[in-house]
Amino acid sequence: MNSTEQRLEQIRGSLPPLAHNARTLAALTTNPGCARRAIMDAAGVDKRAVAARVGFAPPYGQSPFAITRTRAFTAQVKANGCAELLRMLREVLDLPLPEVAYQDLDDAGGNESQEVRHALARTVLGAAARRTEDDFGTLFDHPLLRLPVGGRHVFLEPDLIALQYRGTFHIIEIKSFAVIDGQADGGKVAAAAMQSAVYVVALRRLLEDLGHDPGCVSDRVVLVCPENFSNHAVATRIDVRRQLTVLRRQLDRMRRVDELLASLDPGLTFDLAPDRDGRPTRPAGELCAAIEDIPARYSPDCLSMCEMSYFCRQEARGSTHALGKSVSEELGSVDWIDTALALADGTAWPAPEQEEAATVLRTALRMREECLGAPA
Numbered sequence: 001m002n003s004t005e006q007r008l009e010q011i012r013g014s015l016p017p018l019a020h021n022a023r024t025l026a027a028l029t030t031n032p033g034c035a036r037r038a039i040m041d042a043a044g045v046d047k048r049a050v051a052a053r054v055g056f057a058p059p060y061g062q063s064p065f066a067i068t069r070t071r072a073f074t075a076q077v078k079a080n081g082c083a084e085l086l087r088m089l090r091e092v093l094d095l096p097l098p099e100v101a102y103q104d105l106d107d108a109g110g111n112e113s114q115e116v117r118h119a120l121a122r123t124v125l126g127a128a129a130r131r132t133e134d135d136f137g138t139l140f141d142h143p144l145l146r147l148p149v150g151g152r153h154v155f156l157e158p159d160l161i162a163l164q165y166r167g168t169f170h171i172i173e174i175k176s177f178a179v180i181d182g183q184a185d186g187g188k189v190a191a192a193a194m195q196s197a198v199y200v201v202a203l204r205r206l207l208e209d210l211g212h213d214p215g216c217v218s219d220r221v222v223l224v225c226p227e228n229f230s231n232h233a234v235a236t237r238i239d240v241r242r243q244l245t246v247l248r249r250q251l252d253r254m255r256r257v258d259e260l261l262a263s264l265d266p267g268l269t270f271d272l273a274p275d276r277d278g279r280p281t282r283p284a285g286e287l288c289a290a291i292e293d294i295p296a297r298y299s300p301d302c303l304s305m306c307e308m309s310y311f312c313r314q315e316a317r318g319s320t321h322a323l324g325k326s327v328s329e330e331l332g333s334v335d336w337i338d339t340a341l342a343l344a345d346g347t348a349w350p351a352p353e354q355e356e357a358a359t360v361l362r363t364a365l366r367m368r369e370e371c372l373g374a375p376a
């Protein structure tokens, strides 16, 4: 174990590292500038438990209803040897295939070890990458993939299907949110695209390690969703090249986590000091100080994707960052809402680097007063 790994282990404390999945890795990219999240995730800290201990338990999680709906829809799409899925793939990938083979990689001869299941996926997918032009195509269900995150290998829970046909792999992601009149919720599509990009990166890495061209994994993924309010499934191809770039940049940043660690207190830890029953005993004030030791970059987007968001929102109260990316970009070096208000009404004089923002603020205030009919 090197010094970075030891340091991350100390930061995590006595609990085992939290497992990542495509959803948590995708969430990493939503706020790539946040050192707090980068370090806590690289160390595998249970952010939900830490936030709860300091009184800011996140009130969300995937609802049981959504989980049940996703399972039912996935089972429907995969029924009868993935017959419905194959129908859609023929259309979106223009496949001249009457049928394809199907192999479930979830079962490694009854061995549930992640290492063994990953080894099985390596063997099978590596062999598939060597297939020739006259291959009939195979759907691989539940391949257990792996990615290095912050110096640790993270197994990705296998909720995807990969189609290999004539030397090209296509990632297929099944989601239960609806496409209504050809339109789906943009945020949900973006999240699904990022999760698919995680699988593309992981599958490319696996094949590259085995000496294959990583380019044989397509950067256009297939998203399968229910159509309108029925159970009828519809498939769409999504280009995830932009997501791949963002993801690679963030994984690279986490590889350089030692640079982020260098500026922190060497004794920093999020250890909850659990008692014999697993209940945390660490004083909340001490834990708060540990959290605040790592700089954060809160924005309203955090609320939907990070377990620390209620803590960070409270901490960022009064800062212009808390108002969102577009406001904080517009206001540049004006970090506090009080300062912005004072610059707007002329009770504060701007520093040279705040001149531009001050002009925008004064104009905005004047327009507001004109709209409201008040004297300027």
Ligand code: SF4
Pocket: 031, 034, 035, 036, 037, 296, 297, 298, 299, 302, 303, 306, 307, 308, 309, 310, 312
């Ligand atoms: S909620 Fe806090 S820790 Fe999480 S990404 Fe946002 S600022 Fe960073």
